[in-house]
Amino acid sequence: MKWIRQIIILLLMVVLGEILNKVFKIPIPGNIMGMILMLLALQTGLVKLDQVEGISKFLLNHLAILFIPAGVGLLAVTGMLKESWHILVFIAVVTTILVMVMTAYVVHALRRWMT
């Protein structure tokens, strides 16, 4: 089964990433470590693109769903946010736009300058 093998490769990277983080105390979260490992595996040809492409596409197309529980977790802190939630939302929205614009501007300007 192709799907089983794809899932195995993906989970293997997650586990290896966790091991590097927890056992070898590398201060990068296991998931991110796993992403780096997967990139290395693809780069070296250890894992072929078509061995992971299907499952990756499926997961990445449904990213938003995976954040539902984290969002619902908001319930745990409603007490603390009663008075200042609207300010926090305001700060979150404003700074997100600011960061998006600044980052895009820097990347775009440097790309044009360098070519």
Next chain:
Amino acid sequence: MDDIDVLLTTPIFWVLISLMAFEIGIWINKKAKISLLNPLLIAIILVILILTFLNIDLETYNQGGQIISFFLGPATVALAVPLYKNRALLKTNGIPILAGITVGSFVSILSVILLSKLFDIEHILGLSLVPKSITTPIGIEVSKQIGGIPEITVAAIVMTGITGAIIAKLVFKVLRLKDSVAIGVAIGTSAHALGTGEAIKMGEVEGAMSGLSIGIAGLVTVILAPLVIRMLSYF
């Protein structure tokens, strides 16, 4: 009554409710054609309403919720795939990409602290907001390290991601920017994996650049956050 209780405490029931809430979110989003009605935002509100109405505590919900959250790990690893497919772009644009992510992360930390001071919100709340633009697993660690409340950080991260996903299209339309690399990096740096979902819809380059930026912005923030905090409290 007991039968109902059994159902309400079954983890898979809450997986079902969550997925259905998201489907309803997609449906409303399509019908209304208003990007503010983001499917994830609708799903979260629906689930919270259901939990409150049925008087179910968060712990019970999370029995099912963690089944969904589990996939965040494999999904993060999956981000390596679009990145690998676009590795040529990364090679030729390494400096602009890294510079953009570093400046973006710095602006994020700085603007959050300055606005928190300006509005005079509680110190601990302000600190919890600092890692709001980065991916959840790294954000939680940064929050702990600088003395924030991880639960509030997670809420801020989700809020930020939804904001990024909602406004991205509009922002680049207003800026009249069509640079796929710049757009991708900007979305990933400002709105992590949630924004990346939107970037993937814009195009493969946007998605790959956004996915790449999640990890780098996270690492840059780990280094910059304590430094900027120290710097600002000194001056």
